[in-house]
Amino acid sequence: MSLRLIASGFALAGLLLALLAVFAAGNALLLKRRGTRVLARVAALVERPVEQRHEQPCYAPVYEFDVPAQGLLRIQSKAASFPAPHAVGDTVALVYDPADPADARCDTFAGVWLITLLLALGAFGATVTAFFCAWAGGLFPH
Numbered sequence: 326m327s328l329r330l331i332a333s334g335f336a337l338a339g340l341l342l343a344l345l346a347v348f349a350a351g352n353a354l355l356l357k358r359r360g361t362r363v364l365a366r367v368a369a370l371v372e373r374p375v376e377q378r379h380e381q382p383c384y385a386p387v388y389e390f391d392v393p394a395q396g397l398l399r400i401q402s403k404a405a406s407f408p409a410p411h412a413v414g415d416t417v418a419l420v421y422d423p424a425d426p427a428d429a430r431c432d433t434f435a436g437v438w439l440i441t442l443l444l445a446l447g448a449f450g451a452t453v454t455a456f457f458c459a460w461a462g463g464l465f466p467h
Contacts, residue, residue, distance in 0.1 A: 328462030332455045339451035346444035353437050360420040362432055365390035367415045373405045384409035388419060392426045400427050 365388035373383040383405035392398045404410070411417055420437065421429035430436040459465060 332458035335455035342448035349441040381407040
């Protein structure tokens with residue numbers, strides 16, 4: 326397989342990741358600007374099943390918070406980790422879109438911006454790799 330073809334694949338991957346990063350950044354900005362901040366209580370920890378025997382179990386927090394016109398809302402986080410990110414009874418700052426309160430995120434850098442950052446780093450890495458492959462394949466003069 327030629328290095329030019331590999332460079333094209335990495336360039337395409339970099340472009341796709343960059344577009345996804347822009348989309349994720351737009352969503353994060355909208356959430357930060359229009360979102361409602363609330364203090365939630367960690368009501369429970371749900372153990373996620375492990376895929377292999379040697380893995381540690383992961384725990385997803387279940388948050389409870391008051392939503393105007395809806396009352397007490399109880400949601401399970403999409404993120405799980407080991408050890409558990411919070412203890413039952415902890416108070417955690419969340420941010421949510423008033424149009425969809427069930428899609429709440431922790432109001433931290435990681436909770437709001439981590440996906441955007443990872444996509445942007447992936448786009449940068451794929452683009453650098455594409456340029457290197459193109460250069461090594463003779464597309465640019467040495």
